Amino acid sequence: MSEDSAEFGNVSIALTGSGGAGVITAGAMLLDAAARAGCYGMFVRSSGPQIRGGEAAALIRLSMQPVEAQDDVFHLLVGLDWHNIERFAVELPLAANSLVIADPANGPPPEVIIETGARIVEVPLKDMAKAVPNGRPNMVALGLIAGLTGLPEETLQAALAKVLEGKGEKALQASLAAALAGLATSAGLEFDRRLPAATGHEKSRWQISGNQAAGLGAIRGGVRFVAAYPITPATEILEWLAAGLAKVGGALVQAEDELASINMIIGASYGGTPALTATSGPGLALMTESIGLAVASEVPIVVIDVMRGGPSTGIPTKSEQSDLNIALFGLHGDAPHIVVAPASIGDCVFTANWAVHLAESLQVPALVLSDQFLGQSRAIIDQPADLAFATQRLTVETVGDGYRRYALAAGGVSPMAIPGTPGGQYTAEGLEHTPRGMPSSQVTDHVAQLDKRRDKILGFDYGDHWAQITEDVDSDLAIITWGSTAGPVREALNRLRAGGRTFRLIVPRLLAPASPQRMAAALRGVKRALVIEQSHSAQFFHYLRGYFDLPCPADSYHRPGPLPFRPGELVEQIANWSAA
Amino acid sequence: MSEDSAEFGNVSIALTGSGGAGVITAGAMLLDAAARAGCYGMFVRSSGPQIRGGEAAALIRLSMQPVEAQDDVFHLLVGLDWHNIERFAVELPLAANSLVIADPANGPPPEVIIETGARIVEVPLKDMAKAVPNGRPNMVALGLIAGLTGLPEETLQAALAKVLEGKGEKALQASLAAALAGLATSAGLEFDRRLPAATGHEKSRWQISGNQAAGLGAIRGGVRFVAAYPITPATEILEWLAAGLAKVGGALVQAEDELASINMIIGASYGGTPALTATSGPGLALMTESIGLAVASEVPIVVIDVMRGGPSTGIPTKSEQSDLNIALFGLHGDAPHIVVAPASIGDCVFTANWAVHLAESLQVPALVLSDQFLGQSRAIIDQPADLAFATQRLTVETVGDGYRRYALAAGGVSPMAIPGTPGGQYTAEGLEHTPRGMPSSQVTDHVAQLDKRRDKILGFDYGDHWAQITEDVDSDLAIITWGSTAGPVREALNRLRAGGRTFRLIVPRLLAPASPQRMAAALRGVKRALVIEQSHSAQFFHYLRGYFDLPCPADSYHRPGPLPFRPGELVEQIANWSAA
Amino acid sequence: MNTQTVSASAARAYKSDVKPVWCPGCGDFTVLSAITKAFAELGLPPEQVAVVSGIGCSSRIPAYLNTYGFHGVHGRATALATGLKLARPDLTVVVASGDGDGFSIGGNHFLHACRRNVDLTYIVMDNRVYGMTKGQPSPTTEPDWDNALTPGGTGLRAFNPLVIALASGANFIARGFSGDPVGTARLIVEAIETPGFSFVEVLSPCVTFRPDQRDWRNAVRPAPVQPTGDIGAAARRLMTDDGFNLGVLYVGSRTPYQTHRTAAPVSPSEIEQQFAV
Amino acid sequence: MNTQTVSASAARAYKSDVKPVWCPGCGDFTVLSAITKAFAELGLPPEQVAVVSGIGCSSRIPAYLNTYGFHGVHGRATALATGLKLARPDLTVVVASGDGDGFSIGGNHFLHACRRNVDLTYIVMDNRVYGMTKGQPSPTTEPDWDNALTPGGTGLRAFNPLVIALASGANFIARGFSGDPVGTARLIVEAIETPGFSFVEVLSPCVTFRPDQRDWRNAVRPAPVQPTGDIGAAARRLMTDDGFNLGVLYVGSRTPYQTHRTAAPVSPSEIEQQFAV
């Protein structure tokens, strides 16, 4: 890694241990404490293939600045034990100045740790825990980390109190005592990554995962019906919505499979209720036939795909951006639809909300491409703005004779009769049809309806939302990326800027329909562009080449998952590219 | 239409009538008689939405040259009646010098016919039929057409005898008498499109539909297991294979749906039997998840998609090339596989055969993109060569300890243990895996297996089969097209050559993996290229842009179905383009 | 008012002006009439009814009705209708399909629709063949029916949809015959009136690919027994049934499934509080 | 030789050296043992056996066996196994899955596999939950089981897979319990030995998401009756069964489905003659 995020007020911590050791609980508490202390932060979980009892790691980054990526190295690693640590080693980069806390009760640290050259300090976590009645080593570690990173004791207390609320006073006191023991020990340890005290902040902050954020965005957008079939890493969207919808007056139904869930939401939306489902690659593949039905019958629906490693069952628990192709091109026939992608955890709120707005306004399926990294990571973010989108579904209230559901209206969006509307009776149709909705194989009808379905989404005013164009918008070198890769890219560009090199950053949120004019405008004055993405076959790069008129030569930096992009890797790639 | 196929020895005939009138039977007999007379020809059926009893048209083109497209106009139209003829009008272009045979019993010909300016001659087909005991008007029409086009009486007799074989002597005699009555009447009619007498030919000829041809190619390639779920326009492949496989020692099983059929063939192929299914767009959409399984688990399978109008249920009985995107990009994750497309009815034999060869050699799914036009049209062709492909599935016979199914072999193809092989036991795996086939989420395994699956298909020697590069290979203007569009393009280029304009024609049979080097070589010296295809969104054009390094500026001529490309339309488009 | 006294014109008002694509003589014509008769008898406002179907000759039916309709994809009609009914419990939702659509590709949704017991009426026009794709065997086809796809017949025991409906939880099970539109209309009325998932199999001959089914008119008979609510008795009866007993064969008393919508919804901004630091 | 006398080492020979990802105490461990015991008792050469599964904790089983295996996609194992067995009738093909894999997404293939009656043995490890995706209800889950996806429970009557198997044509139906690996092994032996489609439901607790299932050991009992071949009697029995009767519950005598391969195949070039002009 070429350059380190050496700046002050930024620390990355890994806490590892075998199943049942409680590293995930401790990690969640740490993030909560940090939030209370006024920090930003991000919490990534990593675990082995076991459902329970397998090794796990809580990967936490805290910072005084918003955080959208994992850092190049971990400054602090606390090992509750070293169970299967080799499997994680590559996810846990350490530098020579990293601090590793090892419990002598686990024997000497494993070779993979030693060979990093990190400074290893022994702390008898287990023994310290034993010294506290009902104390547990993960709480000792939590206190130790809080102490080393400079989180105030009261934030730790509050975080513990919140999580252990229901468990009774005794459990809380035991945990607190263990944590305080750890905290006390930290005083004796050298660590140069202590966070400064926060100086209060104006905007209120949230602690949220991308999956929750997407669920919230959907509810903000008006979704009141969800059909669900669980799949990693999308399940939490559905589970969050089950509770959320119940409160806002909507409903979720569990379907027998994805073929059912996609059709259920088409039915609900046909009935007038904005509807959504969430899935991952394998489930999306099962849905494409019926997404095509929604295209042809012009029924608005939203499908969130939380991408994971592919192909096939692939790597369910790891992130990858390799469902772009199926999202863009996975429907048979010419089936224009919307594909959008959030560029950060917080942006999941906006993008899901916007997707509902687009689907409803355009009477079309909107696919949202999130991924495991965005979806399952938890971040402390500024509270997202609550935007109200104007256009919603165009319906008919009263209908004269001869209602034509698929009338060739200007702009392509024709008013929809919601069942119950007298005189509006029509048959929603997946066969090619006349404006009235009658099956037709006539060339005039086919061309008219194909044009209609294309034009309505091409002609829509997506405004500035179509992309985030940031960093140095005057630079003649552009980086184009999308989705969760935007976070590490942004951080890499910040570092490069510190080194005096500037780049224009273009992160399209609207992936389909392709907007070559908008992209060309965004690229005005650019001499060269680099496309960065997490896929093995450079899907995004090829898509840009095929469908956009890039006014400049473009290069590609792409690689598959499961490892996340870290800023250092990208600094190196971008620097090399721009020097070439 | 700018130019007509005015050359001698080429006639197009349409026979129309309502359901039960027997136009399809008569059309089939006409093609058979023409084949016996030494002609080439093509027979396209067109019918309304009714299953039975609806209007139908038999569209036949006969020629002394091989025929791969419908002509610009019909020279002869025989209307048994005018039932719903407006629905067909646009499929039945007539010119002023076309001859229309109308039966006065049906009243005056409809406006759509009259306004073409064609010469209308009345023949009392029904009355003539009534004059023959058990005579039917379609047979009178058949005889009339045979007479007008110059088919010898004995070929007509033979064709009738073949079809009516099982119906008894009386039925045959009645039909023959009616046909001869028609034949006799033809003598009194003026028609300038009489075919010359054929002068014998060396190569033996076949009469075959593209769907039969694809089935035959599959059997030639070694397919011995087929799982089937019917869908228009692919059903005939399956029905032909049901009988064909029974003869060659294979078997077909009807599945409950496409999800089952795709998995059944994966199971059969895993067991060592080359296996195939055929479907159309909606069915392909249901199969993509499991095609991805075949990619990841490296099980060879062949899936034929006989494309029809899309999206959704679309236009099941009409042709379109709009499943290209889903075939190329419809799998989730990075899932490299083979996509090939036949460029003519006869080429369906070769391409299906080759697809089996590629799938088996590369242990990968191979998708074959045929379409309704190729699949359901019947042609008289030269007997296709029977090529023997060398490489077949690489298997292990004896296995030492620690068999590694997904070993990183040179070239990427690792030997497969077929169940029953002692010591070869392994688990075929859809999760990412180690070389041994154990689930793994390690970056090294993921990258190694992604590379392996990509490299094996990139490194393969596809030889000259990858494309047909014909016509004027020295021209600096290139036409790139694929699939059934190649036929009308070829005819258009022939006409343009007659006018002194020459073009290079490139028809890739291998659509995926993308072969930019091969394409670049094929385009060497080309100044401009025009991409022609039957899709609304120019899928092929964008694919070429995205994945190929076209060394020249490329333009697109594309439009959706349901109307076929006719040479005249393409002559005009190509001429305009080349003049620009 | 019963089905026989409902005026023909009241029933006709539920027909659209679209001419069916069916072959002359197809059984589905009279199923269409039975449906309109039933709607008329129930006096349903056409705009309060939605008819959802899949793909097949039978599944073309929504376009021929003057109600709301959805002609979806092959095999998924019950799922689509489930979403519609759960989101819009005020509508009368009827699902129509064929034996291929409903029991072959749609088998899983059939199972789970019965189990879920949403208040839907499911009419399957059973002609023991795939009509629309020109004559392949369906799950209800006799094992020895010769055809091009499985020459000599499938060799498979025919699927008994009524038994499966019972075993998986349908709350109302009946069999009708298209040759008896009045009786079939009566069954549809009762099916719609009975809460929960109601399944009506209508024997509806395919005159084109199964001309032998013209004989069905001689085979059918009213079931010799009264409808039962005893699931064990119904099971015995249906397992031994020859497929030609007409009438209501089972009526249960399960409460239909509904999603519970809170009467006191809060605004999204209220639920956002859970994320506040 | 019966299951109890098969030496433990003979059974162990069917295990691979891969360590299961299952939670400590998961019922699937003993199902794995039961399967290896059964293979050992039958003396099957490991290379003549293929175990096909879908996706789920239970579906991980093939990798832990020393036979051929296929870990396919979610819900499609019976279809994949059907293709394998039809193409390779010489192999012993066993299908393994979970209640979600087999009865939810895989419900249609389950129905049609029973109906098709190919000579397969289908073992479903039923824990009434989606284990792998961390605790959502499956079709066999009790209606009031609280969980995050359907808070308060699904409200749906649990699916009875044995009844569906019977109604759709399975030829052998049994229930085992993972706490009784010897008995379960015995059932698997009989299932494999019985021609046609054999269905064995094995109650296999999910200790992580359904800790309450530890009580199953007190609930199960040998079925108080002998196996029957009478489908009506079996129906009655299974419809009223509380889900905890162990043993063989039905054995039929249907002939398994096989594709008929001609003994005298001709070469492709011979069948091409049909196209010659």
Ligand SMILES: Cc1ncc(C[n+]2csc(CCOP(=O)(O)OP(=O)(O)O)c2C)c(N)n1
């Ligand atoms: C996914 C998919 N697979 C296959 C088809 C082709 N298909 C159309 S209708 C049909 C069968 C219809 O049979 P049935 O439901 O019995 O209706 P019928 O025509 O007999 O009334 C099939 C297989 C399709 N439209 N979609």
Ligand SMILES: Cc1ncc(C[n+]2csc(CCOP(=O)(O)OP(=O)(O)O)c2C)c(N)n1
């Ligand atoms: C198409 C698809 N949808 C969803 C999933 C996610 N998924 C994996 S396992 C599973 C359920 C497994 O439940 P069950 O079969 O009961 O197995 P168990 O884990 O309980 O043994 C689900 C929904 C998937 N892998 N593929």
Ligand code: SF4
């Ligand atoms: S094919 Fe059969 S089912 Fe279809 S319309 Fe004709 S008679 Fe009716």
Ligand code: SF4
């Ligand atoms: S989650 Fe449940 S089913 Fe899965 S391994 Fe753990 S105990 Fe077994």
Ligand SMILES: [Mg+2]
């Ligand atoms: Mg049918």
Ligand SMILES: [Mg+2]
């Ligand atoms: Mg389970």
